[in-house]
Amino acid sequence: MILKNNIVLIGMSAAGKSTIGVVIAKRLGYDFLDSDLLIQKQEKALLSEIIEEKGVDGFLEIENNVNLGIDVQNTVIAPGGSVVYCAEAMEHLKDIAVIVYLEVPLEILKSRIKSLKSRGIVIRENQSFEDVYFERKELFEKYADITISEESIRIEDSIEKVLDSLKGKI
Numbered sequence: 001m002i003l004k005n006n007i008v009l010i011g012m013s014a015a016g017k018s019t020i021g022v023v024i025a026k027r028l029g030y031d032f033l034d035s036d037l038l039i040q041k042q043e044k045a046l047l048s049e050i051i052e053e054k055g056v057d058g059f060l061e062i063e064n065n066v067n068l069g070i071d072v073q074n075t076v077i078a079p080g081g082s083v084v085y086c087a088e089a090m091e092h093l094k095d096i097a098v099i100v101y102l103e104v105p106l107e108i109l110k111s112r113i114k115s116l117k118s119r120g121i122v123i124r125e126n127q128s129f130e131d132v133y134f135e136r137k138e139l140f141e142k143y144a145d146i147t148i149s150e151e152s153i154r155i156e157d158s159i160e161k162v163l164d165s166l167k168g169k170i
Contacts, residue, residue: 004096004097004098004169004170005073005074005170006072006073006074006075006076006077006096006097006098006170007021007024007030007075007076007077007097007098007100007166007170008076008077008078008079008093008097008098008099008100009021009024009076009077009078009100009102009162010079010081010083010084010099010100010101010102010140010143010144011081011101011102011103011104011140012081012104012109012132012133012136013080013081013109013113014104014109014112014113015081015102015103015104015109015150016102016104016150016155016158017078017079017081017102018034018078019155020102020155020158020159020162021034021076021077021078022076023159024076024159024162024163025075025076027159027163028074028076028163028170029074030074030075030076031072031074031075031076032075032076032078033070033072033075033076033077033078034078035063035066035067035070035077035078035079035080035083036078036079036080038066038070039062039063039066039080042062042066043062047059047080050062051122056122056123056124059082059122060082060085060086060122063079063080063082063083063086063089064083064086064088064089065089066089067079067083067086067089067090067092067093068088068089068092070092070093070096071096072096077093077097079093080122081122081136082122082136084136084139084140084142084143085122085136085139090143093143094143094145098145098146098166098169098170099143099144099145099146100144100145100146100147100148100162100165100166101140101141101143101144101146101147101148102148102150102158102162103137103140103147103148103149103150103151104150104151105150105151106130106133108150108151109129109133110129113129145169146162146165146166146169148161148162148165
């Protein structure tokens with residue numbers, strides 16, 4: 001087994017990728033990278049503005065290219081939830097990192113997300129949040145090396161579960 005020195009946290013918006021990722025990076029002495037922030041910096045706009053201006057497909061093209069360009073070591077990477085629609089980017093991330101899927105039940109996510117639009121969630125006009133959840137869930141499971149169920153557990157417990165699951169893999 002080849003040890004990888006990066007960790008990618010995937011999951012829906014509000015799954016805790018950034019919150020958990022920052023703590024894991026600190027605990028491991030790694031850097032932390034939020035690829036949504038890279039997209040915003042490159043485009044000089046908020047995610048919601050990019051989606052509104054360029055449309056879902058235009059945004060996904062940008063997201064794919066930004067994530068394809070990530071070249072780091074000893075880093076916890078938190079991409080946007082829609083990165084799983086970007087096959088090239090996901091293959092690249094899988095090559096450079098252990099992929100950890102933070103699986104959060106739909107009802108918990110709904111309670112955490114107040115506004116889909118301001119959150120910058122990629123959702124097509126005819127889709128509901130539930131549609132997106134189930135569509136992405138299949139893709140998250142496809143790409144994940146490790147799945148951490150966050151059903152009714154505290155953030156501290158999620159962090160410990162992720163760290164425990166990474167032993168021997170990084």
